[in-house]
Amino acid sequence: MQILELETRGTTGFVGKLTALKEGDLAVLRGLANQPLDTSLEGFDLFTGLWWGLRQADKWTPGREVSWLACKLYAQNPQPQQDGAALPFLLRQYMMSQYGNDLDGRDRFSQKLDRLLASSFAELESQLTWAIRLVRRDEPKAKKNPESNVGDPRGFDWVHLINSLSHWDRSTTRTKWAEQFLNIHTGV
Secondary structure (H helix, E strand, O other): OOHHHHHHHHHHHHHHHHHOOOHHHHHHHHOOOOOOHHHOHHHHHHHHHHHHHHHHHOOOOOOHHHHHHHHHHHHHOOOOEOOOOOHHHHHHHHHHHHHOOOHHHHHHHHHHHHHHHHOOHHHHHHHHHHHHHHOOOOOOOOOOOOOOOOOOOOOEOHHHHHHHHOOOOOHHHHHHHHHHHHOOOOOO
C-alpha cells in the first residue's frame, strides 16, 4: 500500500467516527471554537474518546492538532462525507456562481482564498470556518448562475480537507489547492 492510501484509510476511519457524533457532542465542540484542546475537560474527554483509540490502532490516523481542528470545523458545519466535494473545487463553484463574468468580484474573492492559503496552521480555523460556511451544501444559495450546484445537499469531502491539513506546512499542499481552485488539471 502506498503512503497516500494508508493516510486516507486512517483519515476515513476518523471521519466515520466524527460524522457519527450526536448533536449534544457537536454542541460541546461548537462551544470550543477557536479554543485549544485543554480548555474544557468535557471537550478533552470527548475528543480523546473519539481520536485516541483510532490513533492507537492505526498510526495513519490524523495527528492530534489536525484532528482537533477537524472536530471543531465539523461541529460548526456538519456535512456528510462526500468524496470529490473538496473545498477548493467548491470555492471555485461558489465564486463562479456568485460572480460569473464580474472580474473585479472574482479577483476580490481570489484574494480571500490567497489569504487562506497564506495562513499558518494556527491561523486556519477562522479562515476555514468562513470558507466552509460559504459553500455549505445543505442551504440553498441565492445564485446568479442557476446551473451551479453549490448549495445542493450532497456533502463535503472531509477526508480531502483533513489530509490536506495534515500537510499544510508543505508548499506543495497549498499549491495543489490553488491549482484545484483555478481548475488547473495537473494529472494529480
